[in-house]
Amino acid sequence: MSASEKPVGIAVLGLGNVGTEVVRILDESAEDLAARVGAPLVLRGVGVRNVSDDRGVPVDLLTDDIEALVARDDVDIVVEVMGPVEPARKAILAALESGKSVVTANKALLAQSTGELAQAAEQARVDLYFEAAVAGAIPVIRPLTQSLAGDTVLRVAGIVNGTTNYILSAMSDTGASYDSALADASALGYAEADPTADVEGYDAAAKAAILASIAFHTRVTADDVYREGITKVTAEDFESAKALGCTIKLLSICERITNGDGQESVSARVYPALVPLDHPLAAVNGAFNAVVVEAEAAGRLMFYGQGAGGAPTASAVLGDLVMAARNRVQGGRGPRESKYARLAIAPIGVVPTRYYVSLYVSDKPGVLSSVAAEFAKREVSIAEVRQEGVVNEGGQRVGARIAVLTHRATDAALSETITALGDLDAVSSVASVLRMEGAGE
């Protein structure tokens, strides 16, 4: 590092787990970071809701006036790790509009306002980096935007929410119910007091929107993402999964869909799905994250690591910060938003996947035939079928259970089939419908 270089001024907004780690590393690794940037990184201030002297940061660096901190002339880069959409959005826009580069981990904001933010960054010709917004420490944004910039991405499928993966892993390991696994996760701090954003798939959907946007050069927002959470997954679903050589994972999937006319569109969707045990995502357990990318030339790549937590997320934030600071010192900018492809969003109805359907039926001749007929009518091809007797507590046979695994069919065709099956007299209930991913045609 050249001592004569003008320092790069940093403002950190938020002092939770991630902010605290960012501030700590800025201090402890100051010399290394300066050498990598070519100039010292100097922390000008930390924006917090309440200034107090027990935050582990010199109190004169703390301020609750975020607007004033962002506006300071000696702040070159703003690191936003405070969380909710507002006031983060306002602070980031103010920073970009005044010519400061921004590093953010705010997936909910990005998945909602990416256009507005990207445009502000473009007008001011500054950097907007967000590696930490998806899969914590795992580099996925940079590989997708840069390493695969010369390839054609076909599909991205990830386990990108640690809370739900912890709950589903526990259900798989112990046979627990959803409620009991959620209670354990809460007690251990893996689930928040209000777990809605995680268990209903909102967090995974925000990340799917970000991944789809960069993978397919198309602006995709959280509202474009089809979403089902994990609250309806049962212990019986895991038993069925095991019988099929599968487990169940909450997947964020972004896929290039080509229709009969060769027209391309993008599907972004989040749901719990059966995943074959020999698929690399099946082995990703607990709070870990992983993202599988399939590209035309590269084939299948997998990225694996810690998807959350203060230190791992801070690692991603600091990587972005060093890159933004280097660009300040040495000139140049990182890649900007690429949305030239402007693909349409595919509605869930046209998305083809495989399905597992389990039905309780009455135990009389012709039932299997009429069930199979409903699939055939809608051109949903059956790959495997199993019928077994159901006995009551006294050991008496009271009906049968039919489990069907289909080949790939559109969601619309399958939904119609399920409705029709429910209307059959012989079907007493549709016990579960689960999609299967990563298992071929």
Add this chain to the structure above:
Amino acid sequence: MSASEKPVGIAVLGLGNVGTEVVRILDESAEDLAARVGAPLVLRGVGVRNVSDDRGVPVDLLTDDIEALVARDDVDIVVEVMGPVEPARKAILAALESGKSVVTANKALLAQSTGELAQAAEQARVDLYFEAAVAGAIPVIRPLTQSLAGDTVLRVAGIVNGTTNYILSAMSDTGASYDSALADASALGYAEADPTADVEGYDAAAKAAILASIAFHTRVTADDVYREGITKVTAEDFESAKALGCTIKLLSICERITNGDGQESVSARVYPALVPLDHPLAAVNGAFNAVVVEAEAAGRLMFYGQGAGGAPTASAVLGDLVMAARNRVQGGRGPRESKYARLAIAPIGVVPTRYYVSLYVSDKPGVLSSVAAEFAKREVSIAEVRQEGVVNEGGQRVGARIAVLTHRATDAALSETITALGDLDAVSSVASVLRMEGAGE
């Protein structure tokens, strides 16, 4: 893309598997690439050894005058995928010196001449990218140089040579000898006619040098890398590995070593090692590659995918090409060589690892005690020991075999121990000595 943008001229040197795929994708994805770069990429020529009209490329694009091709005014970026160190080195230097950016997949050249090339790029203020040089399509260079730029890398351990991984996977699966597995690999095209560069670990060592250089901000060349190949790995070694819950992998390891005085150095080494079956690298089989990175804040990350082959390697080359072209069009440069840390290279003697040692001994009282004493004398702590009888073909007991697994010890202490064991009267032979990686202390 704006049609008015001046095109970016490309020269491709080499038309093997990778060059052919690069040329194909440049043609087939021209529109997408132009949109991503902001200007069309135009192929000005392809340098080959012999010009002929059956190469699948318009013959007027082919030339055997590489010097003239690189010197053309309308060439902005040179893609070098022709292979050996020379004439690649000369062509790359000429390109850099005349202000052209360079994308190369040439690991042997980079591991030898990285200083010379980086300096030429620095003087001309152009880009030198080489994502394809390590682990094919798998993004590892960019994550290490950019995503982890704010973190402290502790260790990189990778399976980065597909040929040896194919051979070792076959030995593990079938119990085959090294010679028979190599013969199969050759017959299937997974090993070259002269497999020396792969099986003796030269290729893996070049990649270890590149990874160590960027992970530790220190210039490391192939000569700095301690290297053992896989030619001495036996079917019995795999049996021992299985008994220990391990497999055997050829690993490229780069590690930050801190001595008693707090002095840091870099160890870069390549050898076949025992890897516990629950370690993520144990499941990487066949021609696949994987790199595990451990960093202070990020924790453990893994990158997995196809490490070789025309299309996967071309994907990495094209990612670099798009980034270099964007910098041409929009200004700026990618990260340059970072060698500020200038850490010393740790000699193999000071590197601590765990060891597995197997000995044939005579079957009399006191042998185990004198064997154990040789370990203790050099402060090599024993973690596990197993003694079993050895019988001859007639079923008669003719001696014993002692297998020892140590805790972490320096290579020097272990080497001395092995020499001393060989000198004991009771030891008839040292059957194998294998390091163990990824299994804790």
